[in-house]
Amino acid sequence: xxxxxxxxxxxxxxxxxxxxxxxxxxxxxxxxxxxxxxxxxxxxxxxxxxxxxxxxxxxxxxxxxxxxxxxxxxxxxxxxxxxxxxxxxxxxxxxxxxxxxxxxxxxxxxxxxxxxxxxxxxxxxxxxxxxxxxxxxxxxxxxxxxxxxxxxxxx
Numbered sequence: 635x636x637x638x639x640x641x642x643x644x645x646x647x648x649x650x651x652x653x654x655x656x657x658x659x660x661x662x663x664x665x666x667x668x669x670x671x672x673x674x675x676x677x678x679x680x681x682x683x684x685x686x687x688x689x690x691x692x693x694x695x696x697x698x699x700x701x702x703x704x705x706x707x708x709x710x711x712x713x714x715x716x717x718x719x720x721x722x723x724x725x726x727x728x729x730x731x732x733x734x735x736x737x738x739x740x741x742x743x744x745x746x747x748x749x750x751x752x753x754x755x756x757x758x759x760x761x762x763x764x765x766x767x768x769x770x771x772x773x774x775x776x777x778x779x780x781x782x783x784x785x786x787x788x789x
Contacts, residue, residue, distance in 0.1 A: 641729065641756070642716030644709060646688075650702040651752065653690035660684045684758035686718075686729070692750040703752060707734050715759045729756040 638646040638653065646653060661682030666674035692698040709716065710731035718726040733755035738747025 637721045639721055640717075640719045641706075641731075642709060642714075644702075644705060644716075648697045650699050651690060651692060651706070651754075652698065653688040653754075655687075655689045657687045657689075658685070659687075685732075686726075686756040686758075688752075688754040688756070690752055692752060693748065694750070695748055700746075703734060703736055703750070706731060706754065710734060718756065726758075728759050728761045730759055731755070732757045 636647055640646065644650070661684070663679045663682045664676045665679060666676050668674050692702070694700045713730075715728040715730050718729045720726065731754065733753070735753040737751045738749070739751070740748040742748060
């Protein structure tokens with residue numbers, strides 16, 4: 635099975651959920667301070683929101699697993715941060731699931747959709763908030779938790 639991307643232990647691919655579009659939005663914070671007779675002064679205060687939106691189409695009779703969206707919802711219900719790793723091994727950091735949306739259409743007699751369009755919204759959190767088990771760091775030391783987390787994923 636080829637992997638497009640993995641979020642924690644959930645692997646995106648043709649046999650589960652294959653996204654067709656990945657949109658990433660990253661912000662940086664530059665608050666302003668008004669000045670008399672001049673433009674507002676800006677100061678860089680750090681990184682802002684980093685979000686990923688995955689959209690795709692699932693046709694369970696052809697490819698994919700009807701339970702995949704339920705699995706993702708269960709991960710979101712846990713409220714944990716998960717490592718996001720690309721299919722080539724690129725580590726994107728720790729992410730939480732903010733939103734799962736699905737639209738079923740082309741129903742069979744039992745009310746089961748033959749086509750499911752889906753959208754998943756992920757938000758990046760500080761990397762030390764995730765560990766290999768997909769939960770909050772255990773040592774209370776962000777540096778140590780981060781090192782253990784990345785060493786595990788590099789195996």
